[in-house]
Amino acid sequence: MxxxxxxxxxxxxxxxxxxxxxxxxxxxxxxxxxxxxxxxxxxxxxxxxxxxxxxxxxxxxxxxxxxxxxxxxxxxxxxxxxxxxxxxxxxxxxxxxxxxxxxxxxxxxxxxxxxxxxxxxxxxxxxxxxxxxxxxxxxxxxxxLDVPTFAPTWSIPISEADQAWVRERLTAQKPYVVIAPSASNAERNWLVDRYAALANHLQYRGYNVVLTASPAPSEVALAQQITALAGSNIINLAGQTTLKQLLAVVADATLVVAPDSGTAHMAVTQNTPVIGLYAHSNPNRTGPYRFQFLTIDAYQKNLQHLFSNSAKSNKWGVRLKGAHLMEDIALSEVIAKADEVLSEAPNPSDHNS
Structure with a gap:
């Protein structure tokens, strides 16, 4: 036809x-x-x-x-x-x-x-x-263009080869949580010691922790710092994945934790829960869609602090600048949100039973 x-x-x-x-x-x-x-x-x-x-x-x-x-x-x-x-x-x-x-x-x-x-x-x-x-x-x-109102859905192909690549590296019996620590701008990264403490907590709960990042030297170095500080058996894939392999990694994850980054939005396309860590950009505009209720939002507080009642604070989507803004995201907040998500996930001890 x-x-x-x-x-x-x-x-x-x-x-x-x-x-x-x-x-x-x-x-x-x-x-x-x-x-x-x-x-x-x-x-x-x-x-x-x-x-x-x-x-x-x-x-x-x-x-x-x-x-x-x-x-x-x-x-x-x-x-x-x-x-x-x-x-x-x-x-x-x-x-x-x-x-x-x-x-x-x-x-x-x-x-x-x-x-x-x-x-x-x-x-x-x-x-x-x-x-x-x-x-x-x-x-x-x-x-x-006259398309009726629709709820967003995604169908992005992942090849068998890319899925096999993930299986070869993540074949442990335990499910895993992805921490993607790097944003495109380093000042939007969370603190190294807090990432490490979060990783230790997740492992204590019975989950493997997988670090992902681009091959950029600064991102690989951040992942190495987290791994060294955590002192636990983190699976560090920073700089080792193609975008398709990364998509396969987040597709099989129980949870993703990330600042404002492409990895967070890739996880959304796979319906994997995402805890977004936001202090510089408005999560109501750029947060992980579907999972904005999981976002740790330090943006609103910083917006008011930096601009008070100025007109700029009313401009939709204004990006904030500041090397210390991410310090306003407490470790306890992120752990509590992760526990909330993981409490509804299958018990890691039942993964292979």
Whole structure:
């Protein structure tokens, strides 16, 4: 049967990992609603490694390291103008890209959620609430294309090879908790001694503890510091996983504990509970979706302390800066929240019975 011709839909969401995870839910809702549409996603090179095998989507990789060549390469892969371009990013680089990508209609964010000349490169603004979670903002792009209201779901392929890689390294009888200690900015990391104490507590409860991180030297070093300080048999996978292998790791975890990071949002796509540790960014905007009720939120307190009654404190999603803000997240808070989640999980001693 010949597939009926639908709309040619382009989508720009280059980065970051967490935002790409949010975007997947919207893209797959579009596919379910109108499977005849052709969707092309322009995406960053790193992020493509996680989702470029999503079925039914054409991916064009934008490699920012190539400079101007990256823009030319994208244009060379677009055979004809899109009917609709969903411009789902407000960074200057993404806005420049949206300006040159040919499309009959270019949909973007409303004024109160825009910056970096976003409004100049779109010809239709998508109505959104004043204070949406990032994922909910993305949903409104689908609603603008007549997709009915939907609850976000995800289906990101994990190969048998990646699942086998995890089984080879995590074959112990006990279930495990993932601690992903690193955020993209080091000041958003929790304290080393508190991570180590949490790991010891989790092991006392009968769980293995798995550390994950990117190959960045600072992230690998942080994981090594936690392992040394904990003095227990932590499984340190920092710097050893591909994004797909990391997805397989969090998919089988009982719980993930992480600051504002891609790993936290990857866990959400696998329906793995996440305790988010937030002091610099608003968890109501960027917290692990579905699991915001588990978040330890030091952001609201710090927002009021730093800005008091200034107008900036009323700007949705304002990021805070400060090397000591994460100190406001107490070890006891995180342990209590972890115990709450684990009390509803199967007993580790019953894992192989």
């Amino acid at each position: 010949i597939k009926p011709r639908g709309r040619r839909i382009g989508l720009i969401r280059l980065s970051a990992i967490g935002d790409v995870c949010h975007a997947v839910a919207t893209v797959q809702a579009l596919q379910r609603h109108a499977p005849e549409d052709d969707i092309t996603w322009i995406i960053g090179r790193t992020e493509a490694a996680l989702v470029s095998d999503l079925p039914g989507i054409t991916f064009i990789v934008f490699d920012k390291k190539q400079g101007l060549t990256a823009f030319r390469n994208v244009l060379n892969e677009i055979a004809e103008p899109f009917d609709v371009l969903l411009h789902m990013q407000v960074s200057l680089r993404a806005n420049i890209l949206a300006a040159v990508v040919p499309a009959k209609a270019k949909l973007g964010f409303p004024k109160h959620l825009s910056k970096e000349l976003h409004g100049m490169v779109v010809n239709r603004r998508v109505p959104m609430p004043e204070t949406p979670h990032v994922l909910e903002g993305f949903q409104h792009f689908a609603y603008a």
